[in-house]
Amino acid sequence: MKALITGGGRLGTQIAQVLAAARNDVTLVDIDDDRIAELEGHLPVRLVAGDACEPSLLEHAGARTADLLIATTGNDEDNLVISLLAKRQFVVPRVAARVNDAENTWLFDQRWGVDTAVPAATPLISLIEEATGATDTVALLRLSKAGVDVIETAITPQSRAAGHRLAEITLPEGSVIATVIREGRPTVPTPEMRLRPGDELLVVSHAATEQEIRVAFQ
Known part of the structure; x- marks a missing residue:
């Protein structure tokens, strides 16, 4: 599976590690050049610096051939824009997006290209088959x-x-x-x-x- 993750924070990097450990082809995008530099050598994934809200950057990162896109930035507006671009412009088969503010949950649906909404409180999730509860x-x-x-x-x-x-x-x-x-x-x-x-x-x-x-x- 080819996965594209936008947002190099804790959730994004953990999901990248999980998917890479399961031998998937993973690309991680973050807008912060310093964050990408910090992750170099720590994650067995392709790292791309840039704004994932820009269609050209998403295309460069491989959105056209991605099987799965996960938007995990800390900004709900960015996650919605990324999801919409992924689904409408690049026709990514499955799109998951993090919901940072629970009051915005109602927006995270297929109208915005979101197949799976991920609550911010979820520590880690299965983005292939299931979301699991937070247990030890x-x-x-x-x-x-x-x-x-x-x-x-x-x-x-x-x-x-x-x-x-x-x-x-x-x-x-x-x-x-x-x-x-x-x-x-x-x-x-x-x-x-x-x-x-x-x-x-x-x-x-x-x-x-x-x-x-x-x-x-x-």
Whole structure:
């Protein structure tokens, strides 16, 4: 799947990491050149600097061939404009958009090109099959044909994994840590990395259940 994400904030970068971990072709756009520079080397995706409200920029980023566009900027007006352009001008098959202000939720529908409205409070969502609730450990992305789950778990002060190196964590068979989100930034995990309260981990697994992943860290 070819995915185009607009907005390089926390939600956008997390979704990019999830989709890239599931071997999708991902492009992330952000209007801030410094933010794009900051993400260089931290995300296995194509990074594009520019204003996604501009049709020429969206086309440069690959909107004409995208299967999915996710508008995750912090501005509802921008997300609506991006969604409308994606659907009407570039005929993107599926468009999801973040709703920052709940009072604007009624606008986020197919009139503006939005197939799926994403409430700002949603920590991470499956943009392919389902949106999940905010729990300590949630399945984010289910690729039933490939048999792959991407699962998020958060480290709290009470987590037994807090303070331990990743090398000391025993994961269920067929599971790997795709990334560690620390202070809003995706970090490439290394065996020597020590987990801290507040860290969020994305675990890709072919067989483990959410509960098994939770037990490994909590």
